Amino acid sequence: MFVVLIVVALLVLWTWRTWPRLGHLIYDASIALEARLYRLDKITMPIAEMGMVTYQAGPDTPDRTILMLHGFSADKSIWLRFAKHFVDDCRVIIPDLAGHGETGFKAGGGYNIPVQAERMIQLLDVCGIGKVHLIGNSMGGYIAAWLAATHPGRVASLTLLDAAGLPSPEPSDMGRMLEAGRNPFLVNSAADFRQLYGMTMASPPWVPRIVLAAIAERYQERREELAEIFDDFHASEPMTARLSAILAPTLVVWGRKDRLLHVSSAQLWANGIPGARLEILEGIGHMPMVERPRDMAALYREFLERPRR
Known part of the structure; x- marks a missing residue:
């Protein structure tokens, strides 16, 4: 019995000491496995300032290329379970934006x-792509909308998922926190991360606690x-004055329960972009x-x- 207690104590101590590290291994391995299962290859593309790490898959179809842009603090992996539905008949490119994921951060990098x-224009040029179907979430939606307004010849269609870039008629939970001087993305503890994670999605997929602990770290x-x-x-020029310059067919999608960017912003996007289609998803949050x-x-x-034509 004494030996069993020692073994249990050692197992508890090992788990406690390696908990976040083990979570990192599980998380990284599961992401790599999913990418492999969905036939998405990791490819580093050299642009002017950096090597931008991407997932890429699908046939080389110039008129069916989709560029997927993640939001602030996320990375390319958030698109995996969505992207798998398009790799058979579309060319799919999913970058880690500068400062995120495996592309890495450089202080003062802009x-x-x-x-x-x-x-993103540099990335398209390196990939040999003229026009692209753009889809972006949150900050990625902001970037996608800016591209569509400033480089209309490069954008075949635009889809915005809970996009940043416009003032909100009604404050979100995050908006109220920012007004009070607190940014929920600047995490100091596991408790802070749990609060942030609860704000990002209304019905998140199941993730083991050990993996959430690693992400929090x-x-x-x-x-x-x-x-x-x-x-x-956040200090960038809002899209307000540029919406009318977006000429590509546009789909605006918003989760009714988004706590980061209030659903009232969706109508501003739809009203400002000529011919935009708006879809509000019930029971869905920010992603x-x-x-x-x-x-x-x-x-x-x-x-x-x-x-839309």
Whole structure:
């Protein structure tokens, strides 16, 4: 019995000491496995300032290339379960935006929206792509909208999922926190991360606690980097005066329960972009492609097949 107690104590001690590290291993391995299962290859593309790490898959179809842009503090992996529905008949490109994921962060590297958008033009040039179907979530939606307004010849269609870039008629939970001087993305503890995670999605997919602990640790380690990126992109020119310059067929999608960017912003996008189509998703939060990847993929494919003319 004494030996059993010692073994149990050692196991508890090992688990406690390796908990976040083990979570990192599980998380990274599961993401790599999913990418492999969905036939998405990791490819580093050399642009002017950096090597931009991407997932890429699908046939080389010039008129069916989709560029998927993640939001602030996220990375390319959030698109995996959505992207798998398009790799058979579309070329799919999913970058880690500058300062995020495996592309990495450089202090003073420039993370405002115009600079991020120009990096996407460089990425398209390196990939040999003329026109692209753009889909972006949150900050990625802001970048996508900026691209569509400033480089209309490069955008075949635009889809915005809970996009940043416009003032909100009604304050979100995050908006009230920012007004009070607190940014929920700047995580100091596991408790802070749990609060942030609860704000990002209304019905998140199941994730083991050990993996959530690892992600929380990464947020804490990147706190200063995220602060610089947030300040840069948050100070960018709003899209308000540029919406009428977006000529591509546009789909605006918003989760009714979004706590980061209030659903009242959706109508501003739809009203400002000529001919835009608006879809409000009930029971969904800030990340429709993560919360309901199959349903969101079906909606997006229907939009691609019958775009507004």
